[in-house]
Amino acid sequence: AQSVTQPDIHITVSEGASLELRCNYSYGATPYLFWYVQSPGQGLQLLLKYFSGDTLVQGIKGFEAEFKRSQSSFNLRKPSVHWSDAAEYFCAVAARRGGSYIPTFGRGTSLIVHP
């Protein structure tokens, strides 16, 4: 069975600083990988996904992630963080089940942005 580890429960950065959120996955086949963001009172919003091809994936809101098969990682990065980026970030790996892709989520990393 697949699993995701997000080793950092909380990350604190200053506004304007760069950001990297770590994600390691465990999956026997080619992984389908996702990053979602969840703001208080909001549903999850997809930031980016990797299915195949270029291992550097561009997403919305200036985020990018790099798939590294040798390290089983899919870290999320942003060069300059804005105060509005404060939220919970979830990495997920999906397995194909019943014709769809069912994601297994990590426990999340809470991003705190200092002014």
Place this chain on the structure above:
Amino acid sequence: DTGVSQDPRHKITKRGQNVTFRCDPISEHNRLYWYRQTLGQGPEFLTYFQNEAQLEKSRLLSDRFSAERPKGSFSTLEIQRTEQGDSAMYLCASSSGQGQETQYFGPGTRLLVL
């Protein structure tokens, strides 16, 4: 595209009572998913439908839980004889069922069982 909607947004109930949640997917999305999210954890898959057919159910979906999507549009999730451990956020998502589909999530229903 009005997004995925869920009703109610909040529900407080007493242990032993039954509760029902509703999810309205994005129109023309034929796949609908239910997840449960407890405090400090990521969402956990419960079940999913393609049109009106329930294709996958997680082991998390005990006998007290039942989900339906009778006409292939909205879905309901019912929890019978609620327990305090059922307190969680229940999330619904929908997808088009085509290609590298993206799941679009609703705002969730937060359940508190007293």
